[in-house]
Amino acid sequence: MSRIQFDSVTKRYEADILAVDNFNLDIHDGEFLTLVGPSGSGKSTLLRMLAGLEEITEGEIRIGDTPVNRLPPRKRDIAMVFQNYALYPHLSVRDNMAFGLKRSTDLPAEEINERVREAAELMGIEELLDQKPKHLSGGQRQRVATGRAIVRDPAVFLFDEPLSNLDAKLRKHMRTELQRLQQTFETTTIYVTHDQEEAMTMSDRIAILDTGTLQQVGSPREVYNRPKNTFVAQFIGSPSMNMFVSKLDRSGDRPRFVGDIDLPISERQAESIAARSDADQFLLGVRPEHIHVHETSVEESVRAFVDIIEPLGSNDLLYFELESNIDVTSVIGNSIDIGEDEQGDEEEYKVFIEPESIPQRYENSDDPVYLTFDTEYVHVFDPETGENLSLDQRSTPEAQTESATGAGD
């Protein structure tokens, strides 16, 4: 059994730099869990504490049922793949892969050789066994590094941004390959990345970190569809979620949001939002696929102007501006992190459209288009706390247990 437990784990550097703050997480046996977050979020520190390469300031980490705080790395039964692969340059691929088995087991040489050969076959690097690492390409090095980990057949695999040095195409390919390997071995795997797409596609569960604090844990779908706060909402998903600023107006017959975008909402929702926050304005988060663009005005539509239309193949991405909008950063609390997407262009509004459903002539023209929103997919965030107010509070723990059982199979 190799479940992993992080119990109130804190890491402090030189007494005042808090890298990880009171981190709690239970990782199931055989689960593929991804730690994702921007740089400086503490994800690598967590992995390194688990590996025994960093000391744990407070709290406890358990592998299986054994607390490992005081165990040296070699006694933790883990294998790790490093970002720069960390292949031993003076050793052949074969010796690189055999290194761990020679150090950590008493296996006879033939047995070691056999296991190295098997692992090499699995990684498709048999013909490279006698090469030195310096003669290998980036992709081949990655395979050797992964092969070196699987040959040990450890209780836990640790991956520290293993694909970030590869080009985009190879990265996608290796992603699938690593996933397949993990499914074959059913070894508990912790994977660190800053790439939310990698996290979404590979994991049973994703743990999202920001500035050393756990923001949310859940299945890829759950964190995508039910982000707990603005950070998760914007960090997960590419392009990232659109954020509009609107006031809740309960003076009319039906409550509605008025501001950047106008939306009617149900009385029950308005009630629940008002009960959970006394904010004046709210952030409305809408993913690009939940906005529809029309050429003529329809009921409850919002006027917008097309900036540019990017063809992506299966669909197009339309960038738009509103007639007037309030700067998101002017309303949010100081402590709130609006996660930026990889391009850092959080200011731009985007919507997915069917290819060529909106003619090109709208680009940069004065002719408006009309937007409607799938109101059931609009997330309402408290600008002071960043909390998602539209999530049904009861459902959150349920969803977690659901995804946890889902992860086991």
Added chain:
Amino acid sequence: MSRSTSATGGITIPEEYQYWLSKESLWGWLFLLPTLAALALISVVPILRGIALSFYEYGGLEEDVFIGLENYARVFALPDFWVVMKNTFVWSFTAVVLMAMVGLGFAILLNRDFKGRSIATTLLLLPWTIPFIAVALNWTLLFNYELGMFNGLLEVFGIQGVAWLGRSRYALFSVTMAYVWRNFPFFMITFLAAMKGIPQDLYEAAKVDGSTRLDLFRHITLPFLQPIGIVTTLLMSLWTLNHFTLVFVMTSGGPGNSSMVLPVYIYRQAFIQNNFGVAAAIAVVMLVIMLGYGMVYLRLYEDEVGGK
């Protein structure tokens, strides 16, 4: 195509040599000239003169007489010569091995994080900055039978002191100690630099792979030190073979020939015994040995450092 030739005043000069005759190239040679001249005067001419002399009977004020290989025959027939050869190799080998070991030891210590590390580094580098003549005089005092520190220490433990430089058994060894003390920082600093260049993630990978501390040293640190270690060892061997000052000042090769090494022996043959021809022949023998070392050095340097 004017690839291969171009006509200059009737003479055709192949293109690949044209640069050598260009104005730029000539200016370059002009700037090099003073240095080249000085080098030729103090280095090349004496070497050639020495080689030539080895084939002559030195005549002093008279004309030198050509005697072919006679000087070499005399050298190889000298019983002293073989003793000196043995001493020279023993001394250079022992000194280099000890310096490498001491240097490695301190490099390992200095590669750790501790308070006062930079002060320690500076202190340990200090011997290397001291002129050999000062080292020789100080260590002669330390080895002094009556007043020396070593005999003083032995006395504390109730052991009878030793005439370190005055007994054939200990003389060469004592000089070696002084030499090692003066020169180990060279190894220390090259090893330390090489250690700093080892990527940390290799240690981390090896730790996760089940390595103990000793494994880390044997399988990561040592392989990384090997290339620079080989080159440094060779270079240092060359310098040690060549070394004159410490031996000359501390023992002059004595007692008897017990601490005599080639450079001092050549000096004695030439200037004490006036056998300039024989001294020149020994010097040529030494030159050949050094050239051998030098060639191995260059080969290894290309393979290990300059190479791919």
